[in-house]
Amino acid sequence: MKSECEKWNDQLLEAALTGSTAKDLEEHLKSCVKCSAELDEVRARQARLEELLPFVARGAEPAADFKARVLAAAEVASKGKRAQRWRLWTLAGATAAIVVLVIGAAMYRRTTQTISTISVTEVAAVQKLVEWRAPSDSLLVTPGQEILKGTPKLGQSYLKVPVKTEE
């Protein structure tokens, strides 16, 4: 008898949860006192459960000053964030200023160095230029050069050619 009624357990639970009884269960309940009593018991349990379940989530309330505390915490967090952002920007600004200063100083130094270097170099170059002699001059100095200088060019007379005399 016991095992025979056990098969109705699931349907009894469904009946208690949904409030409707299946036809075959209804037929069985007419002839089974045990299952009828069980259904009553399950329904009572279901009622108790429905009464208790809301308290799982609604058993307590947030404190009256909850909103104020959240807003205060948000303000503190916001200020902290602003201060952190400000610190970050200050640090970034200082770093940028230092970089600009370093680059500026380096460029200034290089410029002054270049100016002084150029002036010295230029002076040296000018001096060298003054002393410069075309290499062809030395190449042209040949034993017959003096004779060629004393030779009149085409259409000139020997008489007009100045004679160089060594003193």
Place this chain on the structure above:
Amino acid sequence: MTGTCVSVLISKAEAPESEARFSECIAENQRRVFQIAYSVLGNSADAEDVAQEAFLRAYQKFASLREAEKFRWWINRIVFRLALNRRRGHGRRLVRDSAWQMTETRAMVDGAKYAEQQVLLDRLRREIERLPEKLRSVLQLSLVEEMEAADVGAVLGVPAGTVRSRMHTARKLLLEVMK
């Protein structure tokens, strides 16, 4: 979400207004947010802590919120995740409110009946803890005020039909074990 919060959110033009809007949103959502945390954690102190943390996280991204209607689902998700993380972190050390702690929140009509109810409630909470994760999450969220199947589904990422089906299974299991 009521019209006030929506209208206030829509008119988010200047930065100083953001705090006023946020304040409105706390007022409208705090009860539900607290209950979500409480249903998972079972004690007021931890629930308040987690609810506050959820609002602070929401506040950090509040200015970027474009659709006002999403705030409700957004904050529900945040607080549920935070509460789950807190429970996992605390494990067995998590203390639930006992009967005397809850006395202040409700009028005590009948002392004996109330005590019996508290014993049953403690037992019910233990049985809920034993439920499979999927069923437990649905049950805990569904028990919160104003949480429809669609709201629960939005938090858990499942359709409303699935929520109803899991809720039915969870109730059936509880009915079987709460003899």
